[in-house]
Amino acid sequence: xxxxxxxxxxxxxxxxxxxxxxxxxxxxxxxxxxxxxxxxxxxxxxxxxxxxxxxxxxxxxxxxxxxxxxxxxxxxxxxxxxxxxxxxxxxxxxxxxxxxxxxxxxxxxxxxxxxxxxxxxxxxxxxxxxxxxxxxxxxxxxxxxxxxxxxxxxxxxxxxxxxxxxxxxxxxxxxxxxxxxxxxxxxxxxxxxxxxxxxxxxxxxxxxxxxxxxxxxxxxxxxxxxxxxxxxxxxxxxxxxxxxxxxxxxxxxxxxxxxxxxxxxxxxxxxxxxxxxxxxxxxxxxxxxxxxxxxxxxxxxxxxxxxxxxxxxxxxxxxxxx
Amino acid sequence: xxxxxxxxxxxxxxxxxxxxxxxxxxxxxxxxxxxxxxxxxxxxxxxxxxxxxxxxxxxxxxxxxxxxxxxxxxxxxxxxxxxxxxxxxxxxxxxxxxxxxxxxxxxxxxxxxxxxxxxxxxxxxxxxxxxxxxxxxxxxxxxxxxxxxxxxxxxxxxxxxxxxxxxxxxxxxxxxxxxxxxxxxxxxxxxxxxxxxxxxx
Numbered sequence: 001x002x003x004x005x006x007x008x009x010x011x012x013x014x015x016x017x018x019x020x021x022x023x024x025x026x027x028x029x030x031x032x033x034x035x036x037x038x039x040x041x042x043x044x045x046x047x048x049x050x051x052x053x054x055x056x057x058x059x060x061x062x063x064x065x066x067x068x069x070x071x072x073x074x075x076x077x078x079x080x081x082x083x084x085x086x087x088x089x090x091x092x093x094x095x096x097x098x099x100x101x102x103x104x105x106x107x108x109x110x111x112x113x114x115x116x117x118x119x120x121x122x123x124x125x126x127x128x129x130x131x132x133x134x135x136x137x138x139x140x141x142x143x144x145x146x147x148x149x150x151x152x153x154x155x156x157x158x159x160x161x162x163x164x165x166x167x168x169x170x171x172x173x174x175x176x177x178x179x180x181x182x183x184x185x186x187x188x189x190x191x192x193x194x195x196x197x198x199x200x201x202x203x204x205x206x207x208x209x210x211x212x213x214x215x216x217x218x219x220x221x222x223x224x225x226x227x228x229x230x231x232x233x234x235x236x237x238x239x240x241x242x243x244x245x246x247x248x249x250x251x252x253x254x255x256x257x258x259x260x261x262x263x264x265x266x267x268x269x270x271x272x273x274x275x276x277x278x279x280x281x282x283x284x285x286x287x288x289x290x291x292x293x294x295x296x297x298x299x300x301x302x303x304x305x306x307x308x309x310x311x312x313x314x315x316x317x318x319x320x321x322x
Numbered sequence: 323x324x325x326x327x328x329x330x331x332x333x334x335x336x337x338x339x340x341x342x343x344x345x346x347x348x349x350x351x352x353x354x355x356x357x358x359x360x361x362x363x364x365x366x367x368x369x370x371x372x373x374x375x376x377x378x379x380x381x382x383x384x385x386x387x388x389x390x391x392x393x394x395x396x397x398x399x400x401x402x403x404x405x406x407x408x409x410x411x412x413x414x415x416x417x418x419x420x421x422x423x424x425x426x427x428x429x430x431x432x433x434x435x436x437x438x439x440x441x442x443x444x445x446x447x448x449x450x451x452x453x454x455x456x457x458x459x460x461x462x463x464x465x466x467x468x469x470x471x472x473x474x475x476x477x478x479x480x481x482x483x484x485x486x487x488x489x490x491x492x493x494x495x496x497x498x499x500x501x502x503x504x505x506x507x508x509x510x511x512x513x514x515x516x517x518x519x520x521x522x523x
Contacts, residue, residue: 011513015505017408018483019490030408040372047376047412049515050484051419052457053465057485061466069481070496107420111392 009033010042014050109133110150113264113288115245123157124164129183129242130264130287151183153194153239170226172203174211181239185221192219192234202226245287254279254301264288269305272315276303362398369411373418380422380456389425393418423456461519468518472511479504480511 013030033039056062108118110128118126122138132150137143140162145154147168156164158177166173166182168189173182178196182189191200193214200220201211212228214220219234238260241248247264249257255277262268264287271277279301285293294305294312302320306313373393377386396417397410457465469477478497482488488496490504497504 007517008509008513011509011516012506013408014512015509017406017412018508019501019505022406027406034368034407034411041375044372044376045516045520046512047415048379049465049512049519051415052461052519053469053484053515054419055457056462056466056469059462059466061470062481062485065470065477066481066485069478069486109420109424111395 006038006042007045010039010046014043014046105135105137105144105146107133107135112266115242115287122159122162125155127153127155127243129153147182147184147189149184151181151242153179153181153243155179167203169222169224170202170204171222171228172201174199174201178216180214181235188221188223190219190221190235192236192239193217194234194236194239200228202228241284242287247285247287249281249283249285251280251282253277254281257281261285261293265290267307267310267312269294269312269314272313276314276316359398362394365407365410366394366397366414368407369414373414376415377418377422380419381425385422385425389418389421392421396421419456426456464518464521465515468515469511472514475499476507476511476514479507483508 013033016026016030034043108116108126108128110116110130110132112131114130116128118128118134118136120126120136120138120143122143124143126134126136126145128134129151132152133148134152135146135148137145143156143159143162143164145152145164145166147166152166154164154166154175156175156177156179160176164175164177166175166180168182168184171189173180173191175196175198178198179194180196180198181192181194183191191198191214193216195216197213197215199211199213200222202222203226212220212231214231217234217236218231220231221229223229237248237250247257247260249260255271255274258269258271258277267290281297281301283296283300285296290312297303297305297314298317302317303314304317306315370390374386374390377389380386381389393414397414469480472480475497479493479499482493482496483490490501490508493499494501494504499507
């Protein structure tokens with residue numbers, strides 16, 4: 001049991017951690033303070049209270065309290081809302097908060113090998129592929145998604161008054177109602193449109209470039225800096241593959257297939273000799289079924305797997321080195 | 323004070339770690355040649371026991387062990403390195419809590435649909451159902467009451483920071499308080515909420 005003094009000190013440290021205070025002198029005393037079992041336990045309780053209170057975001061009691069809290073917007077909103085209107089907004093409670101309150105963003109993510117389907121309040125659906133991270137912000141004028149990592153397929157419910165924007169790196173893909181996939185790749189982002197039409201353009205510094213319209217069956221890429229490429233065919237097979245937990249390799253070089261496989265696996269598969277990467281591979285594989293994949297490589301490409309703790313190395317079977 | 327501190331997990335880091343830290347009283351002593359991984363590992367090891375114990379309040383011990391590991395990977399991969407140890411710890415605990423919440427929702431949605439057709443998938447609503455909260459009903463009620471019982475200014479500071487994601491300087495401006503007062507009121511709020519939760523268990 002912590003003493004009252006330890007508890008209030010823990011709370012002070014907790015509040016300080018959220019303040020942006022970067023004073024090096026205090027940093028040293030923090031490191032000394034936290035290096036104590038009892039202090040750690042008191043601090044954990046602060047963390048628990050903070051994190052679990054976040055679950056109350058939509059609780060009617062909290063929504064009502066928040067509605068009564070002052071906002072910064074009142075300062076520049078001209079004319080100010082009539083008192084009567086403000087009062088009636090209070091009365092509508094949750095509804096009023098959801099429509100008029102500042103949008104809060106919700107984060108959804110997946111680990112390596114994990115996939116996930118998220119139904120959004122506007123009727124749209126986000127399918128998250130392996131090792132991905134999106135933040136969703138639904139407001140009255142815009143539906144904004146930020147793809148921070150990985151890949152997601154968006155099935156967007158039709159709403160002409162509220163465009164659906166996917167921001168990734170220095171680019172933005174905008175739709176009104178359609179289905180499209182955005183993947184962060186090594187050099188930028190790749191967009192494939194499955195239904196309807198989207199526009200793809202640079203954002204931030206790259207916003208000066210005119211956006212490109214991309215219709216169903218087509219795709220584009222853009223660079224880290226937001227420079228949009230020529231139109232190309234959408235990666236329909238690959239996307240339908242991952243949506244059904246399959247990798248579809250249609251006569252592609254082995255190194256490309258392994259790059260795709262490794263997105264879903266904690267233990268990557270590597271080649272003992274890079275030259276082996278030019279062998280071609282065909283087939284449909286279940287994501288996560290390492291045994292079936294390795295056995296196909298053995299039988300089809302004569303590559304034996306040497307499983308280590310951190311990676312699996314493929315070596316040619318004797319007699320099949322070339 | 324920096325305005326972006328409440329968004330510890332937001333965005334992707336653009337710069338590689340370690341950042342430029344020099345002088346003997348740099349925030350966290352990092353050897354100049356330390357790699358990103360060894361920095362994260364050091365930081366993680368300092369808080370590992372605490373994190374594990376924290377997670378065991380939220381999920382089973384087996385799950386906790388797994389989430390500790392996953393949190394470490396996230397910290398490594400995320401790359402958003404914070405040279406202030408307590409901020410990095412906040413990020414770590416927030417990540418772990420999100421992971422625990424995901425796990426909880428996944429389990430809840432699987433329980434809810436024991437005989438789903440093969441094509442049916444996990445659906446996470448924007449609004450959470452009563453069974454999909456990380457905090458149980460009793461904890462939520464306790465916290466709700468503890469928040470309502472806070473002195474008015476303290477409660478306002480807490481609400482604006484927790485639910486509107488405002489920074490201390492922003493809150494200070496809106497409420498016409500000093501930054502130090504905002505921090506003090508946040509500390510008071512947290513102390514009271516954590517005390518309320520301790521009474522429950």
